[in-house]
Amino acid sequence: MPTHAYTSIDIPFNCRHTCWFCGEPSSTSLHFPHDAQSCIYLEHVLLTIPACNECQSFKYPSDLTSIWALRACIKQALISKYTKHLAIGENWTEQELIDSDFSGAILGGFGKSAWHMYEIAKQRVAFQGWLVSVDDLPLNSIDDTAGFEFNGTHYSSLNTCIDFFVDATNVDKDLLTQLVDVVTPNRFDYALKIAKLNKRISNAQRVQIIDEITTQEVEKREIAFEQQHRNDADQTITDVLVSGTTAPAFAIKWAMGKSVTTLAELCDLEDDYFDEFQYLGGTAAFSSYNGLQLYLKAREELAWIEQHDPNKDVWL
Numbered sequence: 001m002p003t004h005a006y007t008s009i010d011i012p013f014n015c016r017h018t019c020w021f022c023g024e025p026s027s028t029s030l031h032f033p034h035d036a037q038s039c040i041y042l043e044h045v046l047l048t049i050p051a052c053n054e055c056q057s058f059k060y061p062s063d064l065t066s067i068w069a070l071r072a073c074i075k076q077a078l079i080s081k082y083t084k085h086l087a088i089g090e091n092w093t094e095q096e097l098i099d100s101d102f103s104g105a106i107l108g109g110f111g112k113s114a115w116h117m118y119e120i121a122k123q124r125v126a127f128q129g130w131l132v133s134v135d136d137l138p139l140n141s142i143d144d145t146a147g148f149e150f151n152g153t154h155y156s157s158l159n160t161c162i163d164f165f166v167d168a169t170n171v172d173k174d175l176l177t178q179l180v181d182v183v184t185p186n187r188f189d190y191a192l193k194i195a196k197l198n199k200r201i202s203n204a205q206r207v208q209i210i211d212e213i214t215t216q217e218v219e220k221r222e223i224a225f226e227q228q229h230r231n232d233a234d235q236t237i238t239d240v241l242v243s244g245t246t247a248p249a250f251a252i253k254w255a256m257g258k259s260v261t262t263l264a265e266l267c268d269l270e271d272d273y274f275d276e277f278q279y280l281g282g283t284a285a286f287s288s289y290n291g292l293q294l295y296l297k298a299r300e301e302l303a304w305i306e307q308h309d310p311n312k313d314v315w316l
Contacts, residue, residue: 006031008048009067010133019052021074023127026050032070038062044141045134067132068143076156078125079164085121086153087168088114125153150188158185171195178210182217238310240295247295251277251288252311255296261315263296 008029009020019026030051033039039046043066058077064070079086088097094115132139148158155161162180166173172195179191198209237249237256254276260266266273270289277285298304305312 006046006048007134009050009139010136011050012130015050015130018050019055020049020129021051021055021071021127022078022124023129024052024054024124027053028056030056032067033062033064035062038064041065044139047134066141066143066145067139068141068145071129072145072147072154072156075125075154076160078121079153079155079160082121082125083164083167085117086125086164088118089122090165090168122153148185161188165192165195169196169199171199172201172206175201175206175209178206179213182210182214236311236314240291240308240310242291242294242298245287245291245294247291248288251292252295255292256315261296262300263293266293266296 011018017025028051030049032047032049033042041063047067049067055074055078058074060070060073060077064073092114097115145156148155148161150161155164158180162173162176165171165176169192171192175198176191176195179194180188183191194209194213198205201209237253239249240247240252251273254273255261255266258269258272260269273289273292274285277288280288299309
């Protein structure tokens with residue numbers, strides 16, 4: 001396809017010598033796509049994009065549909081190429097490198113330049129370019145590249161993120177993958193911390209760790225569910241008037257919390273009730289207990305529950 005068929009994206013004045021993909025000085029342009037056969041997949045016009053020599057040199061699939069998909073592909077290529085540089089920030093802090101006191105021709109140079117190399121790689125990967133427009137009109141295409149984002153870095157997928165940390169921090173891939181499945185990708189940071197603490201493990205140890213984390217997650221969900229149920233109950237439990245006596249909401253809530261549903265069960269826990277509410281004083285505590293007795297007695301009749309119990313939907 002002839003060069004004149006491509007349209008240059010608009011370049012802001014302050015970015016006129018900047019690679020749109022990584023933010024480095026641009027020394028060339030990238031024609032997207034490379035050949036005419038690929039244009040059948042495009043969602044927009046053929047584009048010319050300012051790029052550095054490195055970003056321009058990366059190969060990409062011929063069936064990419066947009067400039068956004070191209071950017072995601074090139075970003076992933078940068079992450080893969082500079083994994084060792086990016087790994088510096090995962091394994092060290094800047095202060096640790098300053099305090100490391102490396103010496104010698106190799107280690108001494110690493111200690112002095114490592115953090116700077118990490119920052120350059122991190123900035124290139126994180127750079128988002130500018131809003132794309134052509135002849136002052138926004139590009140008629142939506143960035144639909146979902147991918148996976150963690151700690152400020154956008155990966156083409158969750159799997160590529162896992163692969164990066166396996167290479168960068170030497171964690172156990174199977175362990176990290178299974179942990180993410182258990183705790184969900186939203187808690188990738190937690191899964192990664194566990195994986196970093198258990199790098200060299202046997203199959204049996206891996207199974208044990210996964211079992212323990214799975215059990216913890218199940219217990220957390222059960223507690224959260226119960227808490228949500230209690231919160232919902234707190235919002236909906238109301239006082240009930242029975243035979244001229246009030247069964248207060250706090251007493252009904254106490255009965256629910258103790259799984260007390262009948263008058264006989266309440267009688268068995270009479271001492272517990274008065275121990276719980278002794279701070280009310282003898283008269284008030286007895287009055288609330290009496291109201292609760294009448295309420296539970298009334299609930300023995302299904303017809304009464306249907307017609308008169310405002311809390312009928314709250315009881316389990």
